[in-house]
Amino acid sequence: MKSMNYILSTIISLCFVLTMKAQSPYSLPALPYSYSALEPNIDSTTMWIHHTKHHQAYINNLNQALQGTEAGNLSLNDLMSQISKHSVAIRNNGGGHYNHSLFWTVLTPNKNTKPGKDLMEAILAQYTSLDSLKSLINKAASTRFGSGWAWLSVSADGKLLVSSTANQDNPLMDVVTEKGIPILGIDVWEHAYYLKYQNKRGDYLNAIWNVVNWDEVTRRYHEVIPKKKGKFDEWPEIKTFHKSMSETFHPSEEGNLTPVRSRSNELLQNAIALSKSKIPTQFNNKGVQSAVKKLVDGSKALDKLVKNKASDKAITQSLSKLHDTFHLIVEECSH
Numbered sequence: 001m002k003s004m005n006y007i008l009s010t011i012i013s014l015c016f017v018l019t020m021k022a023q024s025p026y027s028l029p030a031l032p033y034s035y036s037a038l039e040p041n042i043d044s045t046t047m048w049i050h051h052t053k054h055h056q057a058y059i060n061n062l063n064q065a066l067q068g069t070e071a072g073n074l075s076l077n078d079l080m081s082q083i084s085k086h087s088v089a090i091r092n093n094g095g096g097h098y099n100h101s102l103f104w105t106v107l108t109p110n111k112n113t114k115p116g117k118d119l120m121e122a123i124l125a126q127y128t129s130l131d132s133l134k135s136l137i138n139k140a141a142s143t144r145f146g147s148g149w150a151w152l153s154v155s156a157d158g159k160l161l162v163s164s165t166a167n168q169d170n171p172l173m174d175v176v177t178e179k180g181i182p183i184l185g186i187d188v189w190e191h192a193y194y195l196k197y198q199n200k201r202g203d204y205l206n207a208i209w210n211v212v213n214w215d216e217v218t219r220r221y222h223e224v225i226p227k228k229k230g231k232f233d234e235w236p237e238i239k240t241f242h243k244s245m246s247e248t249f250h251p252s253e254e255g256n257l258t259p260v261r262s263r264s265n266e267l268l269q270n271a272i273a274l275s276k277s278k279i280p281t282q283f284n285n286k287g288v289q290s291a292v293k294k295l296v297d298g299s300k301a302l303d304k305l306v307k308n309k310a311s312d313k314a315i316t317q318s319l320s321k322l323h324d325t326f327h328l329i330v331e332e333c334s335h
């Protein structure tokens with residue numbers, strides 16, 4: 001009986017340990033670069049304390065606050081979106097963990113990252129320039145009284161949104177007024193900059209743009225807004241022809257006929273493949289069909305000239321005519 005009790009109590013404590021583990025789901029993500037990597041913009045001591053002490057403390061406190069609640073079973077994103085149902089400790093520390101996990105990834109020592117094509121288009125459409133977007137974010141960050149964050153998010157209507165939140169709140173939370181999916185967050189708590197910048201939050205905000213990881217911001221943007229399709233994505237044969245065309249035609253414009261003399265048969269084969277391909281419905285009209293036929297004829301003529309070792313002048317003229325025909329197809333595709 002005694003040993004039965006012992007076994008039972010062992011099982012019970014084992015279950016308790018397992019439950020504790022299940023309810024301590026969060027751990028500190030590794031930094032994707034070294035603590036000194038963002039020098040001189042963000043100093044290594046600040047990075048080290050910020051990551052190993054501040055972020056770790058949010059995680060420890062979050063795991064503790066989650067104990068004995070159902071909230072530990074939610075994803076962090078789901079927890080944010082229904083944060084009003086949970087304790088202040090979960091709000092502050094869950095936000096702290098989410099925000100810092102995002103923050104490390106949107107910084108980089110790599111120079112010259114820039115917003116991707118679609119994101120840049122959205123920035124220009126809404127803010128006229130990248131610099132004016134940066135000023136707006138800096139304004140949101142510098143006018144945030146006390147501790148908080150400045151954000152660039154994608155709102156429910158697919159538009160970019162600049163906002164700031166207090167403490168460790170973020171735009172995912174149901175308690176904030178300006179909601180969205182954050183793609184860039186800037187920590188404006190003093191612990192993020194005080195060692196190096198002291199009271200000069202503005203200097204920190206100017207420096208941080210030197211280390212913003214636009215590749216990651218763009219990646220996050222495309223998690224919300226799918227990449228725009230290229231016009232000819234559904235007609236790969238025309239893209240293949242275009243590649244051969246531009247790699248032979250552009251050198252010829254500079255008097256270099258070596259590429260076309262060695263690749264005229266490739267042009268012809270690609271033109272034939274194009275004529276045999278299924279023209280996507282949105283482009284399939286008589287103009288396109290006849291221009292494609294013309295392209296095959298033109299490629300045949302060019303290939304014949306090259307085989308007969310015709311003069312540079314004759315080949316240049318024939319290639320230039322073929323180039324015009326190719327652009328005729330592109331033009332007809334917009335009808």
Ligand code: MN
Nearest residue numbers: 054187189192
């Ligand atoms: Mn922080």
